[in-house]
Amino acid sequence: MAFTLEQLRGFVAVADELHFGRAAARLKMTQPPLSRQIQKLERVVGAQLLERDNRRVALTAAGQVFLAEARRLLTLADTAPELARRVSSGSRGVVRIGFTAASTYGTLGRLLNEVGRGLPDIDLDLQEMVTREQVAALLNEEVDLGLARPPFDAETFGSRLLLREALLVAVPTGHRLLDLGRDVVPADLANEPVVMHSPTRARYFYDLVVSMVPVASENAVHTVSQVLTMLWLVAAGRGIAFVPASAARLPIEGVEFVHLQTAVPDPVELHLLWVRESRNPALRHVLDLLAHTGVTF
Structure with missing residues (x-):
């Protein structure tokens, strides 16, 4: 048996007000169902969270500890839907980048700075690997974006020339x-x-x-x-x-x-590389940003 979010909200309200009547009014409910919520919560938790009599309500030691966790759980519950929407839209998430060692000599750092400025809510996870390993990792959905050397299968992969050098x-x-x-x-x-x-x-x-x-x-x-x-x-x-x-x-x-x-x-080429059918919505935001900023690598 698990506690519910309604029970947690009732407990936090009582802990804030230290008064069942005021807490019930804050929650727009009557006092008896609020009291029953707290009793059910204490049974699930297996500890007394509140001391109450006709004159006062106070948190027990267990209640003080549980209050901090209850607030954290309610914050997570309140923010989770918005976070899920942002991840789904691609404005929040993780893009895993594979890169060749030679691409770190200037190119990788500038790319990371550009994405960090334009998309600060997208985390970038870095993995050093040669092109052959990047291709395999992209196909296995272990990375989302590569900094790799040609040639590539144009049907499977999208690519964009990043750098040409001597x-x-x-x-x-x-x-x-x-x-x-x-x-x-x-x-x-x-x-x-x-x-x-x-x-x-x-x-x-x-x-x-x-x-x-x-x-x-x-x-x-x-x-x-x-x-x-x-x-x-x-x-x-x-x-x-x-x-x-x-x-x-x-x-x-x-x-x-x-x-x-x-x-x-300038025969040496370095390309951005990604799987055309990638399911990571954050990847599209990164690609669009790099396409439109005009950054020089």
Whole structure:
């Protein structure tokens, strides 16, 4: 047997007024049914909540503790319908975002700030994962929005280009490529040891680099999945690495950058990615906001 919200409201009214008559008038009811409500509530709770006689009404120690919880439960009950309506409309809720590690070099922070300003009642939950993991998580409804690399299945996923940037060559300080005085071309890299992107964990960058610098995979001395790891290996003199221009934001001692000449200007792409049939109403608000603010990433 459980207590009802009416019983809780009756108890709070009596606790506030410390008078059954005034509490009944406040609740627009007569005193006898209010007294019965309190008696039923005490039976359900299993403790005396009020001391009453012909002259006074007072809270017991148990009643004082129960009063605080009763107020909290009534507040939740009163606000729950409005919260449900706001979640249903998408103005309140949670959007779970998957992101690649490289997208944190400026892009992710600006996106979070933009959504935080425009939609302060939507919580953003962050999960770092490579594009392949994001695609699986989106399909399994484990995340709602991705910051991922192409290509994508256009029938299943909606996408929007967020950022296009150059591909740079990260080299150790003092490397000969820094003295060329021009953009690096593939022929300049024929004999260079390369810290290479993983063909499985970083497939997008692997395919992109191999298509532009065919010798890169042949010269690989290490294969890793994260750009930050690449830069530390470059700083240690293990080889050169091909990284997005945003990686130059990372101040790692012993690493410098030169521009790689590519057939396609700014070939590195980062996209917003979502499932077209997503059932999260808050996601649509986030997408609409980012589409209309004109924010530059």
